Amino acid sequence: MNDTVSGDAVAELPGVSYVMPVLNEVTHVRAAVDSLLNQDYAGPFEVALALGPSIDGTTELVEDMARVDPRIRVVPNEVGSTPSGLNVAIRASKYPIIIRVDAHSVLPPDYARIAVETLLRTGAANVGGIMDAQGRARSSAPSPGPTAPASASAVPPSTSAARRARQRPSTSAASGARRSRPSGSSTRASSAARTGSSTGACARPAASSGSRRSSP
Numbered sequence: 001m002n003d004t005v006s007g008d009a010v011a012e013l014p015g016v017s018y019v020m021p022v023l024n025e026v027t028h029v030r031a032a033v034d035s036l037l038n039q040d041y042a043g044p045f046e047v048a049l050a051l052g053p054s055i056d057g058t059t060e061l062v063e064d065m066a067r068v069d070p071r072i073r074v075v076p077n078e079v080g081s082t083p084s085g086l087n088v089a090i091r092a093s094k095y096p097i098i099i100r101v102d103a104h105s106v107l108p109p110d111y112a113r114i115a116v117e118t119l120l121r122t123g124a125a126n127v128g129g130i131m132d133a134q135g136r137a138r139s140s141a142p143s144p145g146p147t148a149p150a151s152a153s154a155v156p157p158s159t160s161a162a163r164r165a166r167q168r169p170s171t172s173a174a175s176g177a178r179r180s181r182p183s184g185s186s187t188r189a190s191s192a193a194r195t196g197s198s199t200g201a202c203a204r205p206a207a208s209s210g211s212r213r214s215s216p
Helices: 007-012 029-037 058-068 082-092 111-122 157-164 185-193
Strands: 016-022 045-051 072-076 097-100 126-129 131-133 174-179 200-202 206-208
Touching (some): 016 111, 029 045, 029 058, 045 082, 072 082, 111 126, 111 174
Parallel strands (some): 016 045, 016 097, 045 072, 131 206
Antiparallel strands (some): 097 174
C-alpha cells in the first residue's frame, strides 16, 4: 500500500471490528489492544472487548482504556467463556469485517490490511496467519495458569518460514478475519466462534505469548 491513501480510497475500505474475549488478562491485554490501535489499515475500525468477570484488575484496566480511546468498546460477557465472549462481541460489532483476536496475541502492524485485501481478493470464508507462539520468562510471582514453552506449540521455524512466503488454502487460520453476515447476528456469531470450521487462506503470522497450538 502506498504511504499516501486518497480520501476516496479510504472511504471505499470496509470497516473492521476486532473482537477480543478478555478474562483475567491484566498483564497482557494492553499490549494486545495497542497492536490493534497501531494497525496501518486505513479504513475505520473498532475494538470490542468482551469482558468476563475478572478478579485481577482487568475490568478496571479495560474500562480506563475505553474512556481514553472511543474506538475501544467494552461489552459485558457474564458467562466468561471464549465462545460466549466472541458471540456477544460480534453481536455488538458494527463493521462488516470481523477479526478475532486473543488477549495474549500481538498482531503485526500490517495484519489487518493484508487480511482484508486477501479476504476481498480471494473470496475466502476466513483469512488469517500462522500463529507464531513465543515463550516468556517465568517470574517468581504467582500465575493464574501454567506457562508452556514456545516449542510445545510453535510451528518448526523452517515450516513457518515456508508458509509465510505464500498464501494458500487452509482449513483454519489464527486470528481469522471474515465477513459478518447481514442476515442475523446470531448466525454470524456462531460461525465466528467456530474458527476452525471454515476454509480460509493464510495471510501473515500473528505473534502470541500464550501456549495455544498453531494451525496445522
